[in-house]
Amino acid sequence: MKQVLIEDFPAWRTQARELIQAGVEPSQVHFVDGKSGQPLLFDEPAQDQPKPEATKVPAEFLKLASVAAQYRDPDRWDLLYSVLHRLTNGEPYLLKIDVDSDIRRLRLMEKAIRRDIHKMHAFVRFRKIELEGDAEYIAWHRPDHYIVRAATPFFARRFGNMRWAILTPDESAYWDGAELIFGPGAPRDAAPDDDGLEDLWRTYYASIFNPARINLRAMRAEMPVRHWATLPEAQIISNLTREAGFRVQTMIKDQAPSALPWVPQQATLQALREAAIRCEGCELHKCATQVVFGAGPEGARVVLVGEQPGDEEDLAGSPFVGPAGRLLSRALEEAEVDRSALYVTNAVKHFKFIERGKRRIHAKPGGIEISACRPWLEAELEAVKPELVVCLGATAAQSLMGRDFRVTRDRGQFQPHRWAKQIMATIHPSALLRMPEPDRREQEYRLFVHDLALIRPYMQT
Amino acid sequence: MELDNKLRILADAAKYDASCASSGSRRKRVEGGFGNTEGIGICHSYTPDGRCVSLLKLLLTNYCIYDCSYCVNRISSDTPRARFTPEEVVNLTIEFYKRNYIEGLFLSSGIIQNADYTMEQMISVARTLRQEHLFGGYIHLKAVPGASNELLLEAGTWADRLSANIELAVDSELRELAPAKSHLQIEDAMSKIGFGIADAADRSNARAQSPKFAPAGQSTQMIVGATSASDSVVLAKASELYKKQKLRRVYYSAFSPIPHADPALPIIRPPMIREHRLYQADWLLRFYGFKVEELTTPESPDLPLDQDPKLAWALRHRDFFPVDVNKASRAALLRIPGIGVRNVKRILQIRRYHALKLDDLAKLKISIAKTKYFITTSGDNPAALQIDSKRLPKKFEPQPRQMALFEARSGEL
CATH class of the missing domain: 3.40.470.10 (Uracil-DNA glycosylase-like domain)
Incomplete structure (x- = not known):
């Protein structure tokens, strides 16, 4: 079996194009994920090949593939190749059939990536530091997937007049006010560990919730516990929950005096x-x-x-x-x-x-x-x-x-x-x-x- | 008073407004400024009540000259009072926003002096954020019924969304519980805002770069459970407002016991399931082609609590079923219990290339246990034969559950 080391989506795209044109069956090739750090079993030297001709695939596939490529699963490259092979070998409408098991897996990956990006937009918490009189905003966040490049342009659009950095274990993004620069991952303690404003934010968080409507399941579904470590407000959740019953009783006792x-x-x-x-x-x-x-x-x-x-x-x-x-x-x-x-x-x-x-x-x-x-x-x-x-x-x-x-x-x-x-x-x-x-x-x-x-x-x- | 204390009081007082939406508006960041909205709302956090925190939701003040008995801030309540200066709200919004805690600001206020003065105070916060700080984030302002046309129109130029709360579905009940309010006055404010929105739409058709006016439209809120108004009355009012006032959203807020409550109001656990059923029904009205008359019957004007309203309709209209998922129209597919708008769209797409069977539907995460009685597919589905069975409703009853030893009587605290 042929083994190919893949670092990122453009690399997969180049390799996959050549393999499809050479008529390689999905069963004859295995893509090894460079990010997962597994060594190649048999390292085959790359051979010089003639310039490939264009292979037509639906634009939707490239879009879907570039998203699925961010999914943290070393098997994603093989799955993408297998779908590509089916698309170019008699199943041009495959993408329309969401109930096909390969397509369903890709769709679930796509959904997970979309959600992970959305949660990054939501849960990044900047901490402000003063550097030589200038404010910088630094956050540490742990996404589930390889989404830093896809998720951070959002912050550049929104906070374009600020200098900020978002550090994650895989990769970091830094905005200097003009350009988005990507660098290596960073540990959590590389980011500041406090911001004076967080007390005020917790005050807000504690005050805005209605203890008469406690619903922890809904909260955990939308704000998974694995993200709590980087959310300043999550520190007080257990206190709020414990006191909720008491607060409702007080609400009722505190009724206005009446005849x-x-x-x-x-x-x-x-x-x-x-x-x-x-x-x-x-x-x-x-x-x-x-x-x-x-x-x-x-x-x-x-x-x-x-x-x-x-x-x-x-x-x-x-x-x-x-x-x-x-x-x-x-x-x-x-x-x-x-x-x-x-x-x-x-x-x-x-x-x-x-x-x-x-x-x-x-x-x-x-x-x-x-x-x-x-x-x-x-x-x-x-x-x-x-x-x-x-x-x-x-x-x-x-x-x-x-x-x-x-x-x-x-x-x-x-x-x-x-x-x-x-x-x-x-x-x-x-x-x-x-x-x-x-x-x-x-x-x-x-x-x-x-x-x-x-x-x-x-x-x- | 300390800022921390004010924040505690005025955020606490704001939480009875259910809306926290930050979607439906697109606003690019201004050169040199910060903040934008990209059309989709973001929930930056969730509180232990399962509700989303998207906006900094505050009252400018909870002093109020009105005496609405369902409201914690009514003049006859002895709740602690506080008042922000507009600058304090502006600064909190900016500092929270820059740390990515929030999508923007939702500002409401108790009525101080009069409607115009109150509206002007709220407007000054929005104006300062937009003009002085070039803030491009989301702003939702409460529209005060009775405020002048000029003020409501100015509010719309700064805000992404405006909302005037209808409060209760029945005008006479509103007048009774809130002597200073009436549907006439509230809907008058809605019409004025609606005019501003329509006018801005006309202008933007004529010119690409025309000023925005409440691009996320207007919404309202109805309190449920404080009076005896039935769901059919509540939904009819909502439907009327959607049509007449072109509202984007009607929020239903289960009446919850408020501190320092007016003793004339019920002390009950907030009817949360009822609230949930109303939202489901609201969705059926807006996206599924249902009419208000179809959701309740004259004999039972309330939505059933133990069944979702679509299932309840299906059980009352068995002759409509089974529906063939491979042939039926979009409108018919939308009527099948357990199949939502998004899955209808996917079914319509897939069936052009592939005949659907039950296990295909399961892959779309459709609940087969519920749906199977109402459909036929290209495979075997014996459950569809039971559609006329008298025992069918029994299949949807919740599993019996042993009562907890110390379970309170339902509905009471």
Whole structure:
């Protein structure tokens, strides 16, 4: 049998062309892979041969062969010759038949090379070093196949204005800013062993993954463990995986405070009122005297929603009985609306305050408390099923209509709502109490009465 | 605040956006600059959730004036807050990119002040990267619904992809959970971007070197499992958006428990299989010639979880089978369970020269165990005789598995 030493694809191509033209059968020749380092058993001296004539093969074959030539398997040259022989001896369409076992092997090689190149583009991690004031980026990577020459032009296109080197065990590539130069392989410790930025990269990696969706199989399939050694982020995978379950538990425990667990489903007002006494949905229950639930008839056609109970309400246990409540009653009277037919309640059911000496100063409830208390308000509205909801002030309005709602801009305007046919907002009576200027207060009070008068049509059957 | 801490908070907040694609755009490196895109996306890493890390996915800030109950960054949540300066995002992108960690940047943001201001902040990051640093890598910007036409059009001149999230398939559910949002407003932003894309295409037909506009098109995301909307509703909305807004991709994001969650939302394990089935169905709609009505039935408006949607269709339409792999049309081949678009192409090519048998199909890595009941080949295939058997669906049931001793009830954590 004839033996031929092959170093690279052009060498194979030259040899194969001559052998095909000489009519050599695949069984009569063995190509020895120069890269695999096996010695030739019988070294035959090369003979001078006449200049070969062109042999026609499909262009697709040359392309496929040049890719398969990068595959790390010493048998690839023999396989290529055998396919070449079949192509030129009565099977010109062989490449079309992917299910042929030779073609299938070539296709699998082609696929593996394509994947290996793609993974090199993905997994090369440059480390930056300063050399005489210039930055250089150096990476060490271990590809599966002989792909350095095929894979590195990508980096030249992408990082053309940088100086970089990619070292691999077989071959290295260096870009000086103008030209791609290939050199011998290099051991891993020839590349720098750290880059200050890698901590930040690991921070990113740890933060971007969702511990509720852990899927290690998918990760390993796409990022094979053999590449982990050169990926700075892979160092923390085991930690992340171990902590994932704990992080999901924390996510669930850290749920926003809410009254929801205390709110009975589809309950009557009376049942709600009794259940609310025990509510610990947010921190406010700790300092307030008692819960101040809504008051009014169950069949009320209109519901008034304020902000939260004040000092007097907290002590009395009923809404709108303090100074703001008295002002509200007066305004309703002037607007000719019967307060006793209304259901009156608040967006937040416990008094929030700051202690100043002996006095308890009203503190505005925050988004968390409003949101925690909303289940009570919604349950009340579900039980009462009003025609109209009137929000007094921004807290109530934003609780029911979203943060974009502006009372100054949108007051007095009706819109349909999930819990009532219509919803409308006006100012809170305590805002009037805070106005220092009597003229302005009077003017605003008139507007307030005017807004409340809009309720009247909803009161009649 | 330390950069490391900001990165932790604002990357964490960004992870609920499923998209990380960096494909579909070609951008040559500018002379003197760095970075390019060559049309194919590259996943530079994978996290333990099996998802790809292709882009540096960040929120500019997670302060937000909106109160969308499914979102960890809603104003009523007490999640820790942070805000990057545009320069910080620019520098992180450059330094990560030059080390080959990423393909580019995916920037989103909580809504601060108003839609225009937020959009302008994100644009300034993209503009600085492109103009000052001659950055040619991939940029995906979140389009803020409600932002002005001028801003959306400027975003498109810097970005490779823009996306406005539709969030939920049903408008009324969206308005309920996200009072500041509506389909009308979101789709209006999509139309404006779509106009920019179409306009750029017209100009590039007229002139070879015309400025790009979001060359990778626009995408959107739908959250699945936060409300009761059925798969048929979800797919109908997706299909409508593909047609009307010419979106490149609709992402389906299984609702996952978020920290500081709104208690009104379900505390469930994210319905990942459902998400997977939706992606399969989405593929059938876009590449296999299926219609939405074919994938679900009025009696069961959700995709079956235990079967892929194509197999489920085949079992409901036995009269369509068996299909002769050596003679059938491309459209018919695409309907065979277990045979994908690429293998249909290979079958069409091979059968001109070689009559296919079952073991040939096995060489194409087609699952014979699944496919054999639905096809005839040039060889023997007794399995095809069972196509009308009542017991056929049983063959595709998963193998019984003993319950683990401490297995939680399914669907709950």
